[in-house]
Amino acid sequence: MGHVTRKSLRWHLSLVFVVALVSRIAFFFFEPWLHPDEFFQYLEPPQWHLTGFGWKAWEWRDGIRSWVMPAYHGGWLALLRALGVRDGRTLLAFFQLHWAVVSVLLPCGAFRAGRVLAARVEAMEGADVSAGSSSEIPGWFGGLLAAWAVALFPPLLYFAPRMLTEVPSMIAIVWGYTFALESHDKAGKHANKAIVVAGLLLSFGAWLRLPNAPLIAFPLLELLIRKRVRHALFIVGSFVLVGLAFGMVDLLTWGRMFHSVLAFINYNFIQGRAAEHGVEPPFFYAEVILRHSGWALPFALAMALRGIKVNWTFLAGALSIVLYLTTQPHKEERFIIAIWPLFLIASASTAGALVFHARHPLRARALLTLGCVIALGQGIFGVSRLPRYGHAERYRYSFATAWTGQRPDATGVLVEDHYQSGGHFCLGSTVPLVGFRGELLLSRLFNYAVVRKGSTAYEQVEQRGFRSVSEFGAVVVMKR
Amino acid sequence: MDEPRVADSSSVTSGYPSRSRIPVVRLVVLIVIVAWLVGEIRFVQAEPTLETLFPATGPASSNLALFSNGVRLRASSYNMFDQRYPAYAIDGNTHLGGTMQWESATDDATPWIDVSWTRPQQVRQLTLVVDSAQQSTRLFSVACQATGSDFVVKGHGEATRSKIVTIDVTCDSTTAVRLSFDPTPMPMKTVRITEFQVWGT
Numbered sequence: 001m002g003h004v005t006r007k008s009l010r011w012h013l014s015l016v017f018v019v020a021l022v023s024r025i026a027f028f029f030f031e032p033w034l035h036p037d038e039f040f041q042y043l044e045p046p047q048w049h050l051t052g053f054g055w056k057a058w059e060w061r062d063g064i065r066s067w068v069m070p071a072y073h074g075g076w077l078a079l080l081r082a083l084g085v086r087d088g089r090t091l092l093a094f095f096q097l098h099w100a101v102v103s104v105l106l107p108c109g110a111f112r113a114g115r116v117l118a119a120r121v122e123a124m125e126g127a128d129v130s131a132g133s134s135s136e137i138p139g140w141f142g143g144l145l146a147a148w149a150v151a152l153f154p155p156l157l158y159f160a161p162r163m164l165t166e167v168p169s170m171i172a173i174v175w176g177y178t179f180a181l182e183s184h185d186k187a188g189k190h191a192n193k194a195i196v197v198a199g200l201l202l203s204f205g206a207w208l209r210l211p212n213a214p215l216i217a218f219p220l221l222e223l224l225i226r227k228r229v230r231h232a233l234f235i236v237g238s239f240v241l242v243g244l245a246f247g248m249v250d251l252l253t254w255g256r257m258f259h260s261v262l263a264f265i266n267y268n269f270i271q272g273r274a275a276e277h278g279v280e281p282p283f284f285y286a287e288v289i290l291r292h293s294g295w296a297l298p299f300a301l302a303m304a305l306r307g308i309k310v311n312w313t314f315l316a317g318a319l320s321i322v323l324y325l326t327t328q329p330h331k332e333e334r335f336i337i338a339i340w341p342l343f344l345i346a347s348a349s350t351a352g353a354l355v356f357h358a359r360h361p362l363r364a365r366a367l368l369t370l371g372c373v374i375a376l377g378q379g380i381f382g383v384s385r386l387p388r389y390g391h392a393e394r395y396r397y398s399f400a401t402a403w404t405g406q407r408p409d410a411t412g413v414l415v416e417d418h419y420q421s422g423g424h425f426c427l428g429s430t431v432p433l434v435g436f437r438g439e440l441l442l443s444r445l446f447n448y449a450v451v452r453k454g455s456t457a458y459e460q461v462e463q464r465g466f467r468s469v470s471e472f473g474a475v476v477v478m479k480r
Numbered sequence: 481m482d483e484p485r486v487a488d489s490s491s492v493t494s495g496y497p498s499r500s501r502i503p504v505v506r507l508v509v510l511i512v513i514v515a516w517l518v519g520e521i522r523f524v525q526a527e528p529t530l531e532t533l534f535p536a537t538g539p540a541s542s543n544l545a546l547f548s549n550g551v552r553l554r555a556s557s558y559n560m561f562d563q564r565y566p567a568y569a570i571d572g573n574t575h576l577g578g579t580m581q582w583e584s585a586t587d588d589a590t591p592w593i594d595v596s597w598t599r600p601q602q603v604r605q606l607t608l609v610v611d612s613a614q615q616s617t618r619l620f621s622v623a624c625q626a627t628g629s630d631f632v633v634k635g636h637g638e639a640t641r642s643k644i645v646t647i648d649v650t651c652d653s654t655t656a657v658r659l660s661f662d663p664t665p666m667p668m669k670t671v672r673i674t675e676f677q678v679w680g681t
Contacts, residue, residue: 046523048560052530056560071523078526079519409535411547412567430532432565443580445547445571447537 004140012144013111020107020151024100024160028093034394035334036419038163041065043095043425046074050081054424055433064267066246066260067253068208069165088402088426096161103160104151105171106341111147113178113314114349116185118142120310121353142352149348149372150341154379155292159337169209170338173216176202177314177342180219183231195223195231199238206239207246210264212338214320218313272329280331285322288333292340292382296375300347307350314346396475398422400450403470404477405429412446416457421450449478530555532567544603545570545595545657545678555593557585559670566593569676574609574644581611584661584671591671594658595678600627603651605679606635607644608659611672614641618671619662624651631658639671 004012040057045067048054059065073095080091119139150156159167179198183191198219206213216239223232247257254260268274293300304315318339325335351368358364397420404413405427415421418435427433432445436457440446441464449466451457453476466478536550545551547570555566564583573580584591606622617640623631634649639661651657657678661671 050523050526050528052528054560055563058561061561071520074523075516075520077519078523079515082519082522409537411534411537412571430530431534432563432567434563434565440580443568443571443573444538445567 004137006137009137009140009144013108013147016107016111016144016147016151017104020104021101023152023157024103025097027157028096028100028161031395032158032161034398035162035164036394039398039422039425040419042069042073042163042165043077044423045070046077047423047425049074050078051424051430053430055418062263062267063254063259064263066208067249068246069168071249073163086406086428088405088422088428089399091428092398092402092422092426095163099163099167100161103156103167103171106156106174107147107151109171109175109178110150110341110345110348111143113143113174113181113345114146114352115139115143116181117307117311117314117345117349118146118353118356121307121350122357124307124309125353125357139349139353141356142349145352145368146345146348149344149375152376152379153340153344154376154383155333155337156340158383159334162334164334165209166334166337169205169212170341172201172205172208173212173317173338174341174345176200176205176216177219177317180222180235181313184222184226191231192234195234196238199235200242202235203239203242207242207261210261211325211335212321214324215317215338215342218317218320222313268328275329277330279329282326284331285326285336288336289322289339292379293375294378294381296371296378299371300343300351300375303351303354304343304347306354307346311346311350314342318342318346394420396472397450398426400470400472400475400477401426401433402428403472404448404450405431405433407448407479410448412443413448413450414440414446414461415450416452416455447480451476451478530558530566534567541572542679543572543677544597544601544680545676546572548572549597552596553593554596555582555584556591557588559583559585564672569593569673570595572675574675574677581613581672581674582676583611586670588670589663590661592658592660593673593676594656595676596625596656598655600653600655601651601678602681603649603654603657603678604681606637606647606649606657606659607675607677607679608637608639608647608673609675609677610639610641610643610645611674612642614639614670614672616664616669617641618664618669621660621662622647622649623658623660624649624654625656625658626651626653627655631656639673641672 040055041059044054045060048056076094076098077091080094085091116139118141121142122138176198179194179201183194183198186194202216202219206216216235220232220235223235246261250259250261251257290297304311308315321336321339325331351371355364355368397415397417401413401415401421404410410429410431412432412434413427414434414436416436421433424433434440434446436449436451438460441460449457449461451461453474458476461478465480467480468476469479470477531552531554533552534547534550536548538548541549547553547567551570553566553570558564558566562579562583564579564581566582568580569582571580582593603624617638620637620639621633622635622637623633625631634651635647637645637647639645659676
């Protein structure tokens with residue numbers, strides 16, 4: 001493994017960037033898993049703020065949600081509506097593609113963090129990584145490998161086009177870890193700047209998604225271990241500052257500072273009511289990790305542990321999330337997606353550094369290639385076995401709702417499963433949109449119905465004179 | 481931790497394409513940020529009116545407020561959690577309760593609802609069917625709006641639960657009729673109307 005020039009490395013990085021972007025956009029066309037929360041927690045609120053119409057889920061009645069993410073979506077929604085874009089299906093595609101594109105920031109951050117970690121591993125292996133040495137760009141191979149890993153790991157592709165706080169929180173935290181890591185190799189004002197950026201990003205990721213907040217502890221701990229107390233205080237100060245900003249948003253929207261934070265903690269941790277939304281077995285997350293890593297896990301873990309002296313913050317962060325969320329009764333795979341980039345960076349950077357300085361380069365490269373192929377294959381296998389939760393049908397419901405909303409003669413819409421309809425965000429209209437109940441058919445207001453072919457609701461609407469006017473797979477739009 | 485300092489090659493750690501493309505990337509990012517900011521300002525300033533323009537979907541009805549006449553319906557608020565849309569008040573059903581009525585929001589102290597038409601109407605009477613679940617008697621006023629003018633109050637009434645209230649009014653060349661409910665003392669009580677009918681000549 002020889003040296004690389006800056007120019008060729010830039011070409012490599014450009015390739016990673018392009019492949020990451022294309023693969024995330026391509027994944028969008030496979031209609032990945034769609035969670036109703038994406039609509040009713042983060043798209044419906046800005047919709048009702050702009051139009052006055054929408055459905056308020058219980059979280060918005062009890063004030064458990066912050067307006068930060070919905071308001072961010074609201075900016076785009078307002079702009080698109082001003083440009084005449086009202087079709088729900090188009091709007092949905094915009095937001096999914098938006099987050100798919102934004103998630104390309106992850107492999108970029110992975111390269112930077114991986115390069116620093118790999119250079120440290122190389123130094124431990126005896127390579128000369130000091131400034132001015134013949135190793136012109138130390139750690140470049142480990143960084144590149146980390147970037148590829150994060151760019152192509154299937155679960156990260158699968159969760160990329162998501163309108164949930166998990167995605168921006170993960171991106172902010174990974175970049176926060178990256179800047180904190182880089183600050184150790186800087187001095188003076190450069191180090192200060194890196195730490196300030198790290199603090200802001202870590203804090204933003206933590207406040208945006210409170211269950212990710214423990215991740216902020218490990219970069220902070222490393223600073224304290226390195227006796228960089230002033231920089232540690234920067235991180236703490238950033239956490240307070242960003243927290244105050246989130247608190248102010250709550251004050252303006254809910255009428256009380258930190259209202260959504262307190263309500264969230266009260267509901268989930270004090271009352272323990274998260275369990276009402278489903279209880280998963282204790283080893284749920286272990287099963288998830290094994291499903292996506294399988295035979296590649298021992299290899300990846302061995303690599304990560306080999307470099308633990310330098311990458312312990314990344315590993316500890318990933319492990320801490322899994323451990324503490326395991327104690328919570330309600331578990332979903334999306335809650336732990338932040339562990340993947342942290343683990344992959346730790347593992348791939350070490351693997352890259354070791355291969356770079358292997359005594360038997362050919363054998364090392366062959367092993368690495370085999371490991372990567374196994375990991376990729378396992379990742380694809382794991383994603384293919386993700387619980388479907390009927391997500392394909394959700395697309396049909398939301399597309400059918402969007403289509404119905406564009407009908408000029410629609411005066412009211414019944415939808416068999418309101419939770420899967422995409423709400424008024426998809427409807428794009430201000431006529432009533434209500435979950436199906438037989439009694440509502442007595443009201444002539446409802447002249448459209450979105451139902452599943454052959455269901456009880458389908459039979460009921462047919463008896464009331466509704467006839468099919470459009471089909472979306474198993475979901476049919478009926479009209480009277 | 482005693483690792484040697486790694487050479488700071490931040491020019492390569494940017495993760496960006498080549499230097500010559502960076503200004504283009506920065507320009508694109510700047511445009512995107514500005515576009516979002518423009519949208520965000522519009523979003524923050526939005527104060528929408530709850531308004532639905534119904535298409536004419538049936539034969540003309542003597543009840544001028546019926547949705548199928550192709551009216552424009554506006555309201556100050558509605559109960560979003562239980563989906564008690566304003567449209568229920570003009571759906572033609574006078575005997576149905578449950579969720580099929582308009583209910584104002586709990587934080588709406590002075591709810592109102594109005595219907596309007598593209599062509600002026602001669603309005604002579606209003607009928608209000610008050611839902612059995614309405615918790616308190618609410619005083620209301622009836623106002624009519626002629627083309628190019630403001631609303632002018634033409635009558636008053638009391639909306640008591642389970643009652644049908646009929647108000648005689650004389651509104652010539654009217655393009656809109658509004659019911660405005662007076663505030664009640666706390667705790668806030670919502671208005672729940674099963675049907676709102678407007679009769680003309």
